[in-house]
Amino acid sequence: MSDYINEGSVKLEVANGIGTIEFQHPASNSLPGKVLKKLADTITEAGENSEVKVIILKSAGDRAFCAGASFDELISIKDAESGKTFFMGFANVINALRKAPKFVIGRVQGKAVGGGVGLASSVDYCLATKFASVKLSELAIGIGPFVVGPAVERKVGKAAMTSLTIDATSWQTAGWAESKGMYANTFETVEELDAAVQKLAETLAKSNPEAMKELKKTFWADADNWDVLLEERAAYSGKLVLSDFTKNAIGAFKAAVKK
Template sequence: MTFNNLIIEAKNRILYVTINREAKLNALNKETLKEINLAINKARADDGVKGIIITGAGEKAFVAGADISEFSAYNTEEGKKLAKAGHHDVFDLIENCPKPVIAAINGFALGGGLELAMACHIRMASSNAKMGLPEVTLGLIPGYGGTQRLPNLVGKGRAMEMIMSANMITADQALSFGLINQVLETKEELMNAASKLMENIIQKSPNALKSAIKAINASSNPQKNGFEIEIEEFSNCFGTADFKEGVSAFLEKRKPRFH
């Protein structure tokens, strides 16, 4: 499969998805969003892929936002279709991916870029990263889940301040807010750390990881009972080969070999 706006690389059971529009600070246009959808769906269906890392090309930006030129003349109905398509085809798709997804944030993650990072299961950043949701300066609000995911990550008060002020925050501030998990000095260190963490994660039971993602996501979904989802997923694990292998390995004092 050929992509115009993404660089796709598979290594050690990890799929690296690099948004490659460096001249546009990796801004998300319609074609890029469509390609991200295709890449994530392909990764979900590929048994050889156990985890996904998303980053941006170059040193300046993860994703500096949506490509404003594409929707500057939209009306109300077109705006609704834009948001719905983004939610369904990309952002919710990533959040509900049964395989772990890490965002490696290098440089600017603004607007749709920060929303993309927040849809990932884990976020890490280089020290030069700047994050924010500046949509109110355009007469808009975040439309790809920012008003929902940000409060869950940093709390309602912080989210109100970030969205209404449109101010950017540094990587260190994002770490202190709980928006990201780690700060690394350079992009190279960031990618090495993201790869190391993912390599650790994908050694675990794929079935258990899938269940954990589903149960944790339910905790922030008011339409679902997270405790009931946890009970259901916990019980389902008992019927899997992964459970039998994990218990056998524990009793035999060896590392489990999950397939």
């Protein structure tokens, strides 16, 4: 069996003022710790690159956008410190998106689960296809969306965040996500999505960089405490993942997938 914890990649391509970051993993673009670290570092790199005026965040393939945390890695965590370190991977990606001095456009071509919903909520402007359903499945495996929660709540509001969190086994449609503000617009096909993402990115690449930088600061002014908040949330999640409930739930899920 493939060692999924060590698989996956992140790449950055820069052209005409647009920095396109693409992540991939063979397990539905899930996010093990190594990919999370590379993703956070690449977002920071793009933000510091003077040739990049706007950033696009996307995943590989034409199906799932992101399956969230790597179950293979979650089930391998043996102590609270290792658990905190893993969940800090998500915290660092969210904070990198928040702090990048450029607008980040999200391109969501398919379903987003858990941490994938966190990514979609942490970009500055997100476009998706009608296939981009969302689900916060963390409670179903005994954890809860503590780290991604602030980003999701900031984007969709407390009521919608509460609904997603409690109904952890149900998918909400892309139309639902658009109605709550997670997606700015949804499209019938990937081709239409890509055309819209490219058009917006090209427009922003020609806009005033200083104006966009200052606007981003104002948009995220309510999240200045997230360095501390998300670290606290990561520590709590790192303890919860050690529970027998979580280990058994993940094991049952993996067994069901194999059938």
